[in-house]
Amino acid sequence: xxxxxxxxxxxxxxxxxxxxxxxxxxxxxxxxxxxxxxxxxxxxxxxxxxxxxxxxxxxxxxxxxxxxxxxxxxxxxxxxxxxxxxxxxxxxxxxxxxxxxxxxxxxxxxxxxxxxxxxxxxxxxxxxxxxxxxxxxxxxxxxxxxxxxxxxxxxxxxxxxxxxxxxxxxxxxxxxxxxxxxxxxxxxxxx
Numbered sequence: 001x002x003x004x005x006x007x008x009x010x011x012x013x014x015x016x017x018x019x020x021x022x023x024x025x026x027x028x029x030x031x032x033x034x035x036x037x038x039x040x041x042x043x044x045x046x047x048x049x050x051x052x053x054x055x056x057x058x059x060x061x062x063x064x065x066x067x068x069x070x071x072x073x074x075x076x077x078x079x080x081x082x083x084x085x086x087x088x089x090x091x092x093x094x095x096x097x098x099x100x101x102x103x104x105x106x107x108x109x110x111x112x113x114x115x116x117x118x119x120x121x122x123x124x125x126x127x128x129x130x131x132x133x134x135x136x137x138x139x140x141x142x143x144x145x146x147x148x149x150x151x152x153x154x155x156x157x158x159x160x161x162x163x164x165x166x167x168x169x170x171x172x173x174x175x176x177x178x179x180x181x182x183x184x185x186x187x188x189x190x191x
Contacts, residue, residue, distance in 0.1 A: 001100060003032045003041035003066045005035060005036055005044055005045050005050060006039060006044030006045060007044065007045070008046065008187065010039060010044060010045050011049070011050070012052075012187075013051050014032070014036065014045075014050060014053050014054050014057065015053050015054075015056065015057040015141075016057070017032055017057065017062075018053075018054045018055075018056075018057025018058045018060075018095035019057045019058070019060050019061040019064075020061060020063065021057070021058050021061060021117060021122075022057060022058040022059060022060060022061015022062040022063075022064070022065065022141075023061040023062075023064055023117060024061075024065060024085055024086065024170060025067050025085070025117075025121075026085065028113065029054070029058060029116070029144065029145060029148060030148060031069045032052075032054065033144075033145050033148035033149050033152065033179035034139075034147045034148050034151050034152030034155075035053055035152060036050040036051060036054055036145075036148075037050075037148070037149040037150060037151060037152025037153030037154070037156070037158050038153065039152075040149070040153055041120070041150060041152070041153050041156040042156075044098075046084050047150075047153055049069060050149060051145055051149045052070060053146050053147050054149070055138070055141045055142050055145045055146075058135060058141045058145065059138055059141055061117060062117060062120045062137050062141070063120075063134075063137075064173040065084075065118075065120035065121050065124065066121070066123055066124040066130075066133055066137075067124060068121060068124060068126040069086075069120065069121040069122060069123065069124025069126075070125070070127060071124075073125055073179075074091075074095070074125050074131075077091055077121055077125070078091065081121075081186070084118075084121075084182040085118075086118055086121065090118065091122070092119070093116065094109075094118055094119055094121065095122040095125065096127075097119070097122075098122040098123055098126055098130075099122075102127075102134050103140070105119055105123075105130055105133075105138075106119055106120075106128070106133060106137060106140070106191065107136040107139060107140045108124050108140070109140075109142075110140025110144055111127065111135070111140065111143075111144055112142055116144070120137070128164070136174050139173075
């Protein structure tokens with residue numbers, strides 16, 4: 001786990017994991033991005049390039065979520081949202097917050113664990129301007145991801161405990177399980 005983000009393989013892994021995070025899968029950026037900083041401290045990757053790739057990944061995931069909401073709408077998410085970890089109650093709450101706060105909700109929710117990625121779905125449902133959505137999403141993701149990366153870099157000595165726990169489960173096992181879930185969701189939707 002210490003060297004998960006190392007070289008080209010590390011950047012690619014980071015991109016894929018952060019796309020999943022941007023979709024709302026249980027891949028918390030508050031765990032992933034400090035590892036970017038830690039890996040940069042160890043010299044495995046560049047702090048700034050890691051931050052940029054992580055942010056690009058979360059933005060791509062957010063765009064996919066936005067277009068799911070935009071193209072498939074509220075009825076689709078009510079029926080299949082559980083596969084994206086969105087239940088009816090959460091979807092209604094997010095939709096309410098988006099309608100009430102609009103742009104600020106898209107920006108502000110980027111700092112709220114468990115809801116950060118999910119606000120993209122109601123933004124798409126409400127047909128928010130893609131330009132405004134992209135601007136507020138990139139701004140929110142950038143601030144969040146850079147802050148977490150810096151924490152991992154400067155608090156590298158405290159990350160050993162977190163890494164030892166994560167090593168017991170293995171990140172590759174986690175990524176493989178996540179991919180299996182995605183394949184299952186796609187298969188269920190196509191039925």
